[in-house]
Amino acid sequence: MKGTTPVRTALLGFPTEVADRLRELIRRRMQVIIQRPDARDGLARLVALQPQCVMLYVGTDGTQTLQWARRVRHDVPESNLIIVCAEDDVSVTREAMRLGCRALAVLGDDEGDLVTVFDQMKHEEHSATDDGLVVALLGAKGGMGTTSLAINLAGALAQHPGRRVALIDLALYIGEVAVYLDMATPYALGELVRDIHRLDDAWIDQNIPRHRTGFYVLSQPAEVDDVDALTSGDVVQSLVALKRYFTHIMLDAGAQLSDVGLTGVHAADQTLVICTQELPSLVSTRRRVALLTQLQGDRTRTRIVVNRWNDNASYGREQIEKYIGHGVNGTVRNDYASMSGCIESGKLLTELAPDAEVTVDIANLIPLFDKSVSQREKSRKKLFGLF
Numbered sequence: 001m002k003g004t005t006p007v008r009t010a011l012l013g014f015p016t017e018v019a020d021r022l023r024e025l026i027r028r029r030m031q032v033i034i035q036r037p038d039a040r041d042g043l044a045r046l047v048a049l050q051p052q053c054v055m056l057y058v059g060t061d062g063t064q065t066l067q068w069a070r071r072v073r074h075d076v077p078e079s080n081l082i083i084v085c086a087e088d089d090v091s092v093t094r095e096a097m098r099l100g101c102r103a104l105a106v107l108g109d110d111e112g113d114l115v116t117v118f119d120q121m122k123h124e125e126h127s128a129t130d131d132g133l134v135v136a137l138l139g140a141k142g143g144m145g146t147t148s149l150a151i152n153l154a155g156a157l158a159q160h161p162g163r164r165v166a167l168i169d170l171a172l173y174i175g176e177v178a179v180y181l182d183m184a185t186p187y188a189l190g191e192l193v194r195d196i197h198r199l200d201d202a203w204i205d206q207n208i209p210r211h212r213t214g215f216y217v218l219s220q221p222a223e224v225d226d227v228d229a230l231t232s233g234d235v236v237q238s239l240v241a242l243k244r245y246f247t248h249i250m251l252d253a254g255a256q257l258s259d260v261g262l263t264g265v266h267a268a269d270q271t272l273v274i275c276t277q278e279l280p281s282l283v284s285t286r287r288r289v290a291l292l293t294q295l296q297g298d299r300t301r302t303r304i305v306v307n308r309w310n311d312n313a314s315y316g317r318e319q320i321e322k323y324i325g326h327g328v329n330g331t332v333r334n335d336y337a338s339m340s341g342c343i344e345s346g347k348l349l350t351e352l353a354p355d356a357e358v359t360v361d362i363a364n365l366i367p368l369f370d371k372s373v374s375q376r377e378k379s380r381k382k383l384f385g386l387f
């Protein structure tokens, strides 16, 4: 039932003086139903209490707290999980993202934002949190067609009415998403970071530009200074927030492995490495596969897509797989006329050449990552089975 009653909240692991401060700050928006300075003492009661929000404090032993956070996610998956830290910590931020936390607040810095989040929660139904899928497209090297595939894949996804799709340009210096799409009033990631606590469906519709085929677009910042100001933490925070409002978040991570691009890849549920059949591209692909396996510790989160596919090229499927040490998971055929026609006209393949084979090839990439939803659920269960 929708309402504006205070948010039933569990406060776990907070030193008393910090808890008192938060109670004072959030006051009428929050009803504390359980408070335990030792988080462990409160965890066992969560299933019975079903709080709308669980706030966990990360003090000196971050690793331990993150274990509690996983347990909270497992025991009360419908609760909003908020992590509060004494100071900024990239590993906590990453894990918070992975766990689909509602918010991550640093004491002293983000307290105003906490109030806003509680204001939002007060008006929400207490039901399962949506969990959008993040898919990164990473070029094996420059010019592989990463942007072309990212925009057309977003367009293909958006054709299904049940999906809400966002496309983010993370190739910050050379990004061309807005140019390819010919969108006049770009809205950049840095602006989203500024507005993050205002996010809801209506706000998104009013403020984030939407391509005519249906997907929303966050472009690269217009000024180089703004690009420099963007941090990995900003990317993670944005993705955490967007996952609640979109079913699919597509990232054009470009080909340069910037901090921000790598963060996006690390946070992604699935990464599509885009390559071609030429040797230099395959050499880079082999390196990317090794890097991603190291970064993500899981080969199933990497998918290889060979673009500009040509049946007569000297490297065929088997040779490529042997060389890069990974299966080829998708191919998109070479169709210069349709692709360059799109760039020249500012249109997508679904608009310009809906029946072309290249358009079908791109739509056929969707099951590569959509299937991963069920795989992800399985691996989560396994993880939580530990407790």
Ligand SMILES: Nc1ncnc2c1ncn2[C@@H]1O[C@H](COP(=O)(O)OP(=O)(O)OP(=O)(O)O)[C@@H](O)[C@H]1O
Residues within 6 Å of the ligand: 139, 141, 142, 143, 144, 145, 146, 147, 148, 149, 171, 174, 254, 255, 307, 308, 309, 332, 333, 334, 335, 336, 337, 339, 340, 343, 358
């Ligand atoms: N399947 C395809 N068939 C033919 N041409 C293609 C195909 N895919 C992309 N192209 C062409 O390849 C060129 C490079 O594409 P795009 O800009 O998307 O690559 P990119 O990897 O994003 O490049 P950058 O590294 O500069 O970001 C464009 O001219 C595009 O039209």
Ligand SMILES: [Mg+2]
Residues within 6 Å of the ligand: 146, 147, 148, 171, 174, 175, 176, 254
């Ligand atoms: Mg590009």
